[in-house]
Amino acid sequence: MRKNTERSTVLPVAPTRGRLRPLGLDEVRITGGFWARRRQVNATATLDHCRDWMERVGWIGNFRAAVEGRIQRDRRGREFADSDVYKLLEAMAWAAAGHGPDSSLDAEIAVLTDTIAPAQEADGYLNTAFGRPGQQARYSDLEWGHELYCYGHLIQAGVAQTRARGEGELAKVARRAADHVCVAFGPAGIEGVCGHPEIETALVELARATGEQRYLDQAALFVERRGHGTLTDPEFGRAYYQDDMPVREATVLRGHAVRALYLAAGAVDVAVETRDENLLAAVVRQWEATVARRTYVTGGMGSHHRDESFGDDFVLPPDRAYSETCAGVASVMLSWRLLLATGEPRYADLAERTLFNVVATSPAEDGQSFFYANTLHRRRRGTVPAPDAESPRAESSLRAPWFAVSCCPTNVARTLALLPAYLATADDQGLQLHQYADAEITTSLTGGDTVALTVRTGYPSDGTVSVRIDRSPERRPWTLSLRVPAWAAGATAWLVDPDGVRRAVAPGTAAVTRRFRPGDEIRLELPVTPRWITPDPRIDAVRGTAAVQRGPLVYCAESVDLPKGREVDAVRVDPSVEPRDAPYAPQDGIGVENAVLVAGGPVVHREAGDAPWPYESIAHSASAGTDTGESTGIVLVPYHSWANRGPSTMRVWLPTAKSFTDDEAGR
Known part of the structure; x- marks a missing residue:
């Protein structure tokens, strides 16, 4: 696989091909408004909150216990607790990327890495729940053990550090783990898959970051193995972990919502890098059916509490909506990948709906308590959770500071930290804006010409989005495209070009092509009336x-x-x-x-x-x-x-x- 050196390196998703090229955290900066406030709270409160809680409940201490030989007695948390430490590290790495080269977050990452690295075994294996005296053997519980799932989040944290700062110790730990996986689960290894997909996206991103083909090959192997009954049949049925039918044959997302969405995201990554149009088409088909029949008005996914799963078509009870926050994060991940692969604005539409109505709903205003599930109808007044205790239930009636299973707070933290990378893209014709926030964008078009622009908007309170061109090639025309959201259907949206010409635009994409000059302004007016x-x-x-x-x-x-x-x-x-x-x-x-x-x-x-x-x-x-x-x-x-x-x-x-x-x- 070749490395594309013409693009930003500070990217959570960096495909080597596709319809659109994403812009990274070194090219897009959110400067104000709705998302800037949430990102500020995330950086100043949520990251510390998550780290402090994981120290308090012992999840970080598990790594120390493993090194000191007391893990059997002292381990705390569920079998997947390691993954939340890794998600926190990923969030810190992306947040550090926006704070210059001397961010204090780099020192915190180093401290956490120094805690984790000694627990890694000589062959690259790293897990605090399996493989040591008194514990179950490695890979003895692929259905529920989450070992490969944890590796996925470790690898994504390593990729984030590599792209934000260059390969550091965390990235080296992640790569050793990935090398171990390629040996243990390669063509001559264990013919199995993890009960919880996640490693697929991570391995593809590691392949993109390093240029190493073996990581992509392993991700593709995991996607192809899925759905052939390699896992035991659980009480919820094989569809729970998408082991009921091959990815290529499925027509809709089903089973555990987070698992299904992570697997679909990984399948898109594999399809893009291997030029597998049939695999990509299969995921598009599943996305379309799921959005049309199994998605809440908020963009939330998953209507079953018992198994955190999708219901049947049109089974969307508001008072029993599970709509897990992690499923919202995973949905945005999938939509972004499909947008990059196809260029179709409908994927940005769903990402926007989910960001504003699921991801933004989970954290409290102070960033220190969270919804795990996101009901659409609360029949009884809730009780305020204790500020110093874990909530045992995901369906807490009010936001809780921490959960016995706290996958959602760290998932929100990493999503807000990398959010600027979801705003804009480029292609051979020019620049595209997909999400709206006060922002400053600077990038190079094909051929090396630099463009810079400033976005100012009161969105979503106000529907006016103003884009000022700050830098542009003098003699070369290019196209600035702005997404007109699907929710604007039935009303009139307007686009005003630099000459003051005002024209109605329909949902989809509104574009202006010209030789832009510094000071030119384009204005999109969206009908945000209720x-x-x-x-x-x-x-x-x-x-x-x-x-x-x-x-x-x-x-x-x-x-x-x-x-x-x-x-x-x-x-x-x-x-x-x-x-x-x-x-x-x-x-x-x-x-x-x-x-x-x-x-x-x-x-x-x-x-x-x-x-x-x-x-x-x-x-x-x-x-x-x-x-x-x-x-x-x-x-x-x-x-x-x-x-x-x-x-x-x-x-x-x-x-x-x-x-x-x-x-x-x-x-």
Whole structure:
């Protein structure tokens, strides 16, 4: 495999071919707005929070215990606890890349690496849960042991360090582990796969970073082995870990949502690097079916709590939405890879929806507590978790500081740290903007010409995105493309070119091609007014309801904004009256980020009242409750902000005041 030296090296995903070339952390800098604030909290609070908790609960100490020969007695955490230490290291490496060559994070990475490296065995094997006296043998539990999964996160951390700083000790540890995997699981080795896919993407990225073909070959081998029944049949069925059918034959993502999405991302990586169009087409087919039938309005994936899995088509209950934060991260990973491979903006659409409504929902405003699962309907007010104890349950009613399984906090941390790399791409024609934030971008076009631009926007509160050209080749025309989100369908978006010409643009891509000059400005005006949306009638759980979306943000009703004593289940709305923006006076000085929306009336608060039997004929169904006739409207807040103001009930999908036919719903 050849190394492409014409591109940025500071990249989480660096394909050697594809429709679009990603821009790295050394080319894109987020300077303000929605994502800058979250990245700042991530860098100043979340990284330390994760490290401190992993010291407190003993997951970092496991490596010391392994070296000192007391691991059998003293090991703490689940069998995959090592992986969270590695995800933290990856997050630190990407965060350090944005803080110059002397970041204090580099010293912290070195300290953690000095703790981990001595636990690695001579042949490269590294795991604190297996292989030592008193523990299960290496690779004796491929279904649940997560050894290869842990290697995947270790390798990704090593790649992050290599790209951010050059090959350091962490990268060397990761590479020794990868070499071990190629021997242990190569063509002459164990003919198995890990119960939790993840190593596939890591090995491909290591191949891209080093130019070593054997890592790509091993990743491809793992993808091809998957789905042939090499793992035991669990209580959830082989689909749980995608071992029920080969990747090429699957038509939809199924089983454990995070596993399925990680495997699909790895398959895209393999397909791109090996020019395997059939494999790429298989993943595209699965993505399309999953988005059309198995994805929540927030972009969340996974509707089963019992096995953290996708449900059947259109099984999307809001109150039982699992929608794991890690599945949101994995969905963004997959969408980004498909965008780079194909150039199609629909993948950036889903990534945007998921970033704003799943990834941004998980951490609290202070970055020190998190949602693991992301329900769309909370029926009972939650209880505040203890600040100094692990939450034993993923479905905590409020954000918890840590979990017995805390994969999500470190996954959010690494995603926010590398987020600038998801904003923009380049190709032979020019530059493309896919996600909108205040940013400064500098890169070289094909042929070596440098372009630089500044993006200014209040997005997602405001729909205006202004792009100023700061540097451009004098005699060469090139194309600046801006994504017009799919959510803008049904309204008018406008593009204003440097000459002041204003034209309507449809969802997809809006482009300007010219000889740009410094000072030229392009403006995209997106219609971020609130609107009602209705579900596909095949989603039984939300038939007869409506929700509000404003730009990329999904909104929800929260009990703290209702009249005293009311709960969200008492609310009925009338979608024939358009929602509108309105000023919002925060309670007790606690505000809600972004514009807050008032849903137009009449909004009926239905008094609950028990009947002897909860089912009535249509003619007598009104006896179950009394409409109060209140029509002052209710406040809806961005879904990502819910539960930041204390215990509450919440719902995204709101029952309508009267049933309406498919024709009335706009279908």
